[in-house]
Amino acid sequence: MTSRLQSLREAVAVSPQNIPLLLIFAQVCLDELAFGEARAAFDRILQSDPAHVGAKLGIARVLYLSGNTSEAVVRAEALTSADPGFAEAWMLLSRLAVAEGDRTLATHYYQKAVKLNSSLIDSAIELDLQIDQVAKPAVPPSGPAPDTDSETWEFLGQPEKGNEGLPDVLKPEVSFANVGGMERIKEEIRMKIIxxxxxxxxxxxxxxxxxxxxxxYGPPGCGKTLISKATAGEIKASFISIGIHQILDMYLGSSEKNLHRYFQLARENAPAILFFDEVDALAADRKDFRESAIRTVINQFLAEMDGSIGSNQGILILGATNAPWHLDAAFRRPGRFDRIIFVPPPDETAREAILEIHARDKPLQRFDVKALVKRTKEFSGADLQAIFDIATERALSRAMKEGRVVPLTTEDLLQASKVIKPSTRAWFESAKNYALYANQGGFYDDVLSFLGIR
Ligand SMILES: Nc1ncnc2c1ncn2[C@@H]1O[C@H](COP(=O)(O)OP(=O)(O)OP(=O)(O)O)[C@@H](O)[C@H]1O
Ligand SMILES: [Mg+2]
Structure with a gap:
């Protein structure tokens, strides 16, 4: 762990103005409780970019973690009043309210945060905030839906209905034929899985x-979920998809039981692919009060994976993440997630396939898909979708003015592609720093070769 901090420290010494690198470094410092260094790194970011809200929030976190609650509150409040949509700042305010013993306020802030950004949902915080709500019994996920309309239940996430609270078992109809391009990934999946x-x-x-x-692992919106489903289709296996948040969202006491039931469900439906989305969520800040609760779930997860709890014959475990750097090294030991596949942004063939899919149900005139493919390098599947959304909106406003259906043109789409910044770029900025300075055992070699660095 400290060796990682050390190599980042050296990297920062070499490029002290590299903001993404400084951010990672500061975060690792925070993880390692090196508050002074974290503070200095955030300060340095603000020197070159005084408006950097990530660094401002970072400083507020440092203050919170080092016990300087009141200054942290002032700074976090400044952030939310400048930008009421800043979910992470609301979340910090929630923790600060807990620290100051105001659970009602903490709940209020927490709800604001997760409403803005559902990936911040945190079952341990929910459990913690719930402690005071004596009236609410812990209901196992298979039990009846809680009989209340209070907002609190809303953000706790309702137990799944049907199939006795278990997720659906799908028999995917998609196979590799439905996945455009990505030949290298398909081959890798054949070799490593099929x-x-x-x-x-x-x-x-x-x-x-x-x-x-x-x-x-790879940038968001680039086909991780699709290719997993297609893998199941390819080998005619059942497909059971579980968001890690789904597990953690449940009343914590029964998280372990849920996890076991998911594995059992897969075992009963073998051959099956058990797909865990957002596995990085399991690695949420382990340094704070939630540590023990999350730890228990992680240990259970690893034990189920190892097959030490039940036989995993005929079940295949796939995990997907956009933030592999948050994943605990314990997950990558032999018998766990020991095979790693990098899913890069869609290549030309894949982009063509994706664009054709989106074009299918639109009033399009002489669609030159190749022209659009050429102009959408670095675009994710989700970005390509956004091009259609924007162009459709424009065509629609024209149509409303003219009072008739106006077809969408290639030109509309090309125009729309100019206003969209490919979202994979930001991901590669972070990934590059990890690959260069924290490439544990060559984990990120594929990212490096994709970037042409190796
Ligand atoms: N190679 C491809 N061929 C056809 N469609 C694709 C391809 N890659 C991505 N898409 C489409 O792009 C969209 C995003 O893909 P998907 O949801 O699988 O991405 P993801 O990597 O799982 O994203 P996230 O990290 O956000 O979960 C989907 O609509 C998917 O169908
Ligand atoms: Mg996905």
């Missing part, structure tokens, strides 16, 4: 251990 599964005996004869999980 062939071993189809040639169990052969693999065992060579002493290859089966089981364990495969981790897909």
């Amino acid at each position: 062939y071993p599964l189809q040639n169990r005996a052969l693999f065992q004869a060579y002493g290859k251990k089966l089981g364990g999980g495969v981790l897909l």
Whole structure:
């Protein structure tokens, strides 16, 4: 752990003005409780970019973690009044309110934060805030839906209905044929997942251990979910998708039980792919009061994966994440997520496939998909969708003026593509720093070769 801090420290010494690097460094300092260094790094960011809200929030966090609550409150409040949509700042205010013993206010802030950004949902905080709500019994997820309309239940997440609280078991109709391009990934999945599964005996004869999980990582919106589903379709396996937040959202006491039921469900429906989305959520700040609660869930998860609780014959565990750097190293040990696949932004063939899918149900005139493909390098699947959204809006306003259906043109789409910043770029900025300065055991080699650095 400290070696990572050390290599980041050296990297910062070499490029002291690299803001994304400073941000990572400061975050790691915070994780390692090196508050002084974290503070200095955030200050340095603000020197070159005085408006950097990430750094401002960072300083407020440092103050909070080092016990300087009142100054932290002042700074966090300044951030939310400048930008009421700043979810992370509301979240910090919530924690600060807990620190000051005001749980009602903490609940209020927490609700604001998760309403703005649902990925901030945190079952441990919810559990903690709930402690005071004596009237509410912990209901196991399979039990009846809580009979209340209070907002609190809303953000706790309702237990799933149907299938006795368990997620759906799908038999995906999509296969690799429905995934455009991405030939290298398909080949990797065949080698790492499909062939071993189809040639169990052969693999065992060579002493290859089966089981364990495969981790897909890469920028958001680039096909991790799609390719996982298609993998299930390809081998005619059941597909069970579980958001980690779904597990953590439940009343914490039963998180472990839920997790076990998910694995059991997969075992009953073997061959099955058990897909864990956003696995990085399991690695949420472990340094604060939630540590023990999350730890228990993580340990349970690892034990289920290892097969030490039940046999994992015929079940395949896939995990997906946009933030692999948040994932605990414990997850990557043999028998766990020991095979890693990088899912890059869609290549030209994939972009063409994605664009054709979006074009299908639109009034389009002479659609030159190739022209659009050329102009959308670095775009994610989600970005491509956004192009259609923007262009459609424009065509619609024209249509309303003219009072008739006006077809969408390639030109509209090209125009729209200019206003969208490809979202994968920001991801690569972070990933590059991790790859260069915290490339644990070559984890990020594929990112480096994608960037042409190696
Ligand atoms: N190669 C591809 N062929 C066809 N469609 C694709 C391809 N890649 C991505 N898409 C489409 O782009 C969209 C985003 O893909 P998907 O949801 O699988 O991304 P993701 O990596 O799981 O994103 P996130 O990290 O946000 O969960 C989907 O609508 C998907 O169908
Ligand atoms: Mg996804």
